[in-house]
Amino acid sequence: MNAIELTKSLISCPSITPENAGVLDILQEELSNNGFDCKRYKFAEEGTADVDNLFAKYGNDEPHFCFGGHTDVVPVGEQNAWLSNPFEPSEKDGKLYGRGASDMKSAIAAFVCAVVDFTKNNKFKGSVSLLITNDEEGPAINGTKKVLEEIYKNGEKINSCVVGEPTCPSKLGEMIKIGRRGSLMAKFDVFGKQGHVAYPQWTLNPINPLTKIINDIISLKLDEGSDDFPPSNIEIVKISASDGATNVVPHSASSQLNIRYNVSHTAVSLKNKLNDIVKEHTEDTNYQINTEYYETAEPFLTKKGKFTDIIKKSVNEITGLDAEFSTTGGTSDARFFKDYCEVAEFGLIGETAHQVNENVNIEDINKLEDIYKNILINYFK
Ligand SMILES: [Zn+2]
Known part of the structure; x- marks a missing residue:
């Protein structure tokens, strides 16, 4: 044939x-x-x-x-x-x-x-x-x-x-x-305490640490790229908070991101970087945070x-x-x-x-x- x-x-x-x-x-x-x-x-x-x-x-x-x-x-x-x-x-x-x-x-x-x-x-x-x-x-x-x-x-x-x-x-x-390139997805769920916006002392707003975490993550410069690869890139693909009225501090907030990365990183090294940022904003606080990672490919x-x-x-x-x-x-x-x-x-x-x-x-x-x-x-x- x-x-x-x-x-x-x-x-x-x-x-x-x-x-x-x-x-x-x-x-x-x-x-x-x-x-x-x-x-x-x-x-x-x-x-x-x-x-x-x-x-x-x-x-x-x-x-x-x-x-x-x-x-x-x-x-x-x-x-x-x-x-x-x-x-x-x-x-x-x-x-x-x-x-x-x-x-x-x-x-x-x-x-x-x-x-x-x-x-x-x-x-x-x-x-x-x-x-x-x-x-x-x-x-x-x-x-x-x-x-x-x-x-x-x-x-x-x-x-x-x-x-x-x-x-x-x-x-x-x-x-x-x-x-x-490699691909890594991450999902962060932050849990605080719901309540009336007029009484912030009785609430714990999960959006506060989450936005700080996201801000630090998008400010990361992972690398400059090389002859063979473009610079590694992080995209935040989702931000949301639990439903509530405009006068309610939400109970939880979450975000997802996707990283396309080159051979100057591994999934483990990237996770360590992200975990450090999460820790910085949630350690010794009353927030609960749940982090999940999905690796689809190593570069x-x-x-x-x-x-x-x-x-x-x-x-x-x-x-x-x-x-x-x-x-x-x-x-x-x-x-x-x-x-x-x-x-x-x-x-x-x-x-x-x-x-x-x-x-x-x-x-x-x-x-x-x-x-x-x-x-x-x-x-x-
Ligand atoms: Zn094919």
């Missing part, structure tokens, strides 16, 4: 996260017919849906190069706004439409065809694998993270990984992602060097473009690979990802296959 046909058959499976709807069977058949050793990993955890994953490998030597990706897609959204059925791939004006076209079934098809072609036509020392999950768009609990834990338990070791997420803003070859940065140069060169040889190394955008499964091996992300144009009428340029699918093949050739040189 060529990459375009394979993309179409993947789009035809309505694999809305976490349902795989047969999509992994198509890949497994294609890969095992071409000499890849395929293993399925099904994981379950209380409170989450069961998820199926595929790990396919060719060869046993080092170095071990892995392509990472996901076959699950987000829901279709406004079904009537689609020009055609999102799970019936359709072509129009050089574009291929369907849910997952950009994020990221075309890239999966491109790297499957690239590894099959590469392993068939090249003598090389090393091994090539694909780690494909059906749980990236969902909670990402039973996907890549657990597959990596499991294969490492069985003695596997990956040296380098390219995740095929759509990374290019408007032209194939513009951007390679070599890291991502990472892959060192620029041989590996990133190979990707850049391989992109340039096919597209003629000088790709920019970037750390912009939301999180991806690269956050799990980074704990095991060097990782970068390169894929198609992401402009229509998750949108109605998601699409990609058809010719970009073939070019992407050539780029992935080129990466393997240059990597194993």
Whole structure:
């Protein structure tokens, strides 16, 4: 199967996260017919849906190069706004439409065809694998993270990984992602004593310490940023107080914030900073404060060097473009690979990802296959 046909058959499976709807069977058949050793990993955890994953490998030597990706897609959204059925791939004006076209079934098809072609036509020392999950768009609990834990338990070791997420803003070859910012959310609830505004001596207004806390937090200058990352940023996203009339001091007040941060911090170092501020304004007072944190991702940065140069060169040889190394955008499964091996992300144009009428340029699918093949050739040189 060529990459375009394979993309179409993947789009035809309505694999809305976490349902795989047969999509992994198509890949497994294609890969095992071409000499890849395929293993399925099904994981379950209380409170989450069961998820199926595929790990396919060719060869046993080092170095071990892995392509990472996901076959699950987000829901279709406004079904009537689609020009055609999102799970019936359709072509129009050089574009291929369907849910997952950009994020990221075309890239999966491109790297499957690239590894099959590469392993068939090249003598090389090393091994090539694909780690494909059906749980990236969902909670990402039973996907890549657990597959990596499991294969490492069985003695596997990956040296380098390219995740095929759509990374290019408007032209194939513009951007390679070599890291991502971290994300931390915090919620503060301050409790005081409700009462009449005319008798403040009998009340304890929780808004007073909360506004001081917020003020200190937004005055924090976390860092100046670096060549690879913008300055870390804190945004207060919510401030509220318990209901009352205009002459009532409220019982409680709360606030939420989100920090997008670079590699000069960790979730722990940021929490310590925030906890110190909270302590300063509530210690030795009669206020009660409840603080909650949610970490969604730690930041990472892959060192620029041989590996990133190979990707850049391989992109340039096919597209003629000088790709920019970037750390912009939301999180991806690269956050799990980074704990095991060097990782970068390169894929198609992401402009229509998750949108109605998601699409990609058809010719970009073939070019992407050539780029992935080129990466393997240059990597194993
Ligand atoms: Zn994706």
